[in-house]
């Protein structure tokens with residue numbers, strides 16, 4: 460079955476050329492995107508993701524391409540045409556097509572692309588889901604709170620991870636503090652047993668999974684602090700784990716080739732994975 464994309468008002472085979480050469484997404488990476496998990500044929504936490512999309516668009520002064528109602532219809536249709544039960548839905552919006560000049564064009568109309576692809580579903584076996592990570596300098600711009608399609612530093616960091624036999628690159632700013640993963644939020648259980656993640660600022664994306672997990676934490680009695688983590692604290696952490704729409708809760712059991720804590724999935728990652736499953740999948744899956 461060939462995959463189908465929604466591109467600026469049309470449903471087209473994914474392999475077919477459908478984007479204009481002068482699209483500003485292609486020319487300048489002038490656009491934003493969003494990724495929504497799909498479980499059992501349903502979008503997970505869609506309002507949260509669509510709120511973030513609206514914010515990203517607002518920060519870049521790109522108008523919304525469709526009303527909320529029309530967008531919901533398109534997303535459902537893309538899932539249906541691609542028969543995605545478990546997987547991911549991608550939304551990408553560029554500022555539009557115009558003669559190549561850096562300032563905003565006077566009359567461009569935003570171009571929306573929606574795609575969906577099957578994926579593994581909610582991970583039930585957390586041990587099998589655990590990964591290795593490396594540390595890597597954060598070489599991105601100063602507005603990482605915007606989910607921009609300009610991902611070259613993230614691509615290079617993830618490639619460095621792959622070449623080191625790891626899954627994720629944990630990014631460090633110039634002061635040796637963890638910002639986030641190349642495509643995930645980073646959490647640690649520090650040497651004192653406190654669960655920590657960086658407070659939101661322009662250096663990180665406000666993760667939707669992070670927000671969902673923070674809501675879950677309110678029901679737990681885990682010691683938690685929203686406080687940035689230094690590279691030294693990362694290296695002495697009892698546990699490290701990542702969250703994202705594609706990873707849910709993903710334990711990191713090796714960092715730069717050395718074991719994290721005891722080198723296996725820790726109790727806090729396990730507890731949060733269970734809480735997130737309850738929040739996103741519901742009781743019946745437990």
Ligand SMILES: Cc1ncc(COP(=O)(O)O)c(C=O)c1O
Pocket residue numbers: 494639640641642643644663664665666667668669702703704705
């Ligand atoms: C740079 C970055 N940080 C954090 C995240 C996690 O965000 P979310 O939980 O909304 O997927 C992502 C997700 O792709 C990301 O790319």
